Amino acid sequence: MPGLARREQPLTVHHLNQLLLVCSLVLLVAVAAVRISSRSGLPSLLVYLGIGIAMGQDGVGNVHFNNAELTQVIGYAALVVILAEGGLGTKWKEIKPALPAATSLALVGIAVSVGVTATAAHYLIGLEWRQALIIGAVVSSTDAAAVFSVLRKVPLPARVTGILEAESGFNDAPVVILVVAFCTAGPVEHWYVLLGEITLELAIGAAIGLAVGWLGSWGLRHVALPASGLYPIAVMAIAVTAYAAGALAHGSGFLAVYLAAMMLGNAKLPHWPATRGFAEGLGWIAQIGMFVLLGLLVTPHEMGDDIVPALVIGLVLTMVARPLSVVVGLLPFRIPWQEQTLLSWAGLRGAVPIILATIPMVSGIAESRRIFNIVFVLVVAYTLIQGPTLPWLARKLRLGEFEGAADLGIESAPLERLRGHLLSVAIPKGSRMHGVEVAELRMPSGAAVTLVVRDGTSFVPLPTTVLRRGDELLVVATDPVRDAAERRLRAVGQGGKLAGWLGLAGNGNGPHSRHSGQ
DSSP states (O other): OHHHHHHTOOOOHHHHHHHHHHHHHHHHHHHHHHHHHHHHTOOHHHHHHHHHHHHBTTSSSOBOOOOHHHHHHHHHHHHHHHHHHHHHTOOHHHHTTTHHHHHHHHHHHHHHHHHHHHHHHHHTSOOOHHHHHHHHHHTTSOOHHHHHHHHTTSOOOHHHHHHHHHHHHHTHHHHHHHHHHHHSSSSOOOHHHHHHHHHHHHHHHHHHHHHHHHHHHHHHHHSOOSSTTHHHHHHHHHHHHHHHHHHHTTSOHHHHHHHHHHHHHTSOOTTHHHHHHHHHHHHHHHHHHHHHHHHHHOOGGGOGGGHHHHHHHHHHIIIIIHHHHHHHHTTTSOOOHHHHHHHHHTOOOOHHHHHHTHHHHHHTOTTHHHHHHHHHHHHHHHHHHHHHHHHHHHHHTTOOOOOOOOOOEEEEEEETTTTEEEEEEEOOTTOTTTTOBGGGGOOOTTEEEEEEEETTEEEOOOTTOBOOTTOEEEEEEEGGGHHHHHHHHHHHHHHGGGTTTTTOBOSSOSTTOBOOOO
C-alpha cells in the first residue's frame, strides 16, 4: 500500500541532517533559556514545556505529534537518567538523618494525598472513582527533576533538603505501581493487596539497587581503567543496569537506580568531578528532551474546559492533601511546624506526573485525554506559583541558612602498578584551608603534598608554604592511607588547621578527631 510504504520509509541522510539541525537548535535555545529561568526563579521545566508547545500543532512549528506510548517510553528513559544524576549528587551524610522521615512521607504521605485528592476529584469535579484515583495517584508524586533543580539553589536546612530529596527519589516507585494498578482492566484491587505489591516491589528494587551500587563502586575503586573518560560512562552504565535489573525482576527500577547512584556518588570514585559533570550534562539533556516532547504532546486549544477542574484539584492538592500528608507522614517525628510548612509548600510537581498521565492514555482508559489535560494544566499552574515563592517562604519562616565553608574539589586517579593514588585538590572560595601552611595539614604518614599550582605557575611547596584559595594541590598517597588523606583534607577545608581539635574528621592526631565517610 502506498500509504504504508510512506510510513515505513527509512530515515535518509537528508532527514538525519534536518533532525540534527532541529535538535541542536532546540538544545541551544533551551540552554539559553536556563539563564532566564534562573533569574526569574521559575523551574526550567516550564521553559522547556513552552518550547515544545511552541513547536507543536498550535504553535509556530505546526508539528503534529500524538504518540503517547512513545512519549511514555522516552519519559521513562529520561527519568532513569534524572534519578541517576540526582542520586550521584546526594550526600549520604546529609540524607541519612532524614531517611526515616522521608520514607514515611513517601509511603504514608502518598496514601493520604491520593485519598484526599481522589475524593475531591470525584465529588467536586464529578469524575468516576477510577479516573479520580488515577488523577490522585498521578499528581501525588513530587518530581525529582523539579526538586533537584530548585532546592539546590535555595539555602535550606540540611534536614529539610534531605527529606525532600529522598522523598522525591523514593515516591516515584509506589506512585507508578498505583497508577498502573488503577489503569488495569477489571476492578481495582483491595488496598491490602496493593500495599503488599508495593512493599514487595520496593524491597526487590532496594536490594538490587544496593547490590549493584556496591559491586559497581568496588569494581571502579579497584580496577584502573586506561582512560579517565571511561569512568563517567561506567558509572552511568552501572546506574542504568540497576534500573533494568530491578524492573526485570518485577521490582522498582526507579528506586534501584536512585539507590545505586547514591552509593556510587558516596564511594569516592576516581575522577569524580569529571563523572559528576558528565552525569549533570546527561541530566540536562534528559530534562530538555523529556519536557519538549511532553510539550509537543499537548494540544492547547483542547484544554479550555479542563482549566477550572485542574485549578480546583490543584488547590485541594496544594492546600489540603499535601499539608495533611506531611502532618500524618511526619507524625512519629519531632519536626517543627516551620519545617513542616515548608515541606508542604515544597512538594513540587513536574514532568513525572505528566509522564504518568500518559499511562491511562496507553491503557485506553475512558476520559484519559481529559486526565492528561487536567494534570498538565495543574502542574504548569502550580509550578508557576510554588517555584518562585519557595525562597520567599523559607526566609519568612527563618529557615534559610548562611553559606558555610565550601567543600574541596578532590579528584582521584589510581596508580595501580605503584599501589598509590594521585589526589588533585582544588581549594575553592570560602574554604578554611586558605591561610593554612602545608605542615599544618598534618597529613597521615604515606601521603604528601608534592605540587602546588597557583595563578598558572606550579612549584614544589615547602612545609611553611601558605595555601591560598584558588590553589590546586597534587597529593600523592599510598593505598592504605588514601581514604585517611582525603578525610584529613576535607576536614581542614571545613574546619581549618584546628579541624582535629574541633571534632571534624581528621587523621587521628587531634584529641577529639574521629573518622567518618565522605
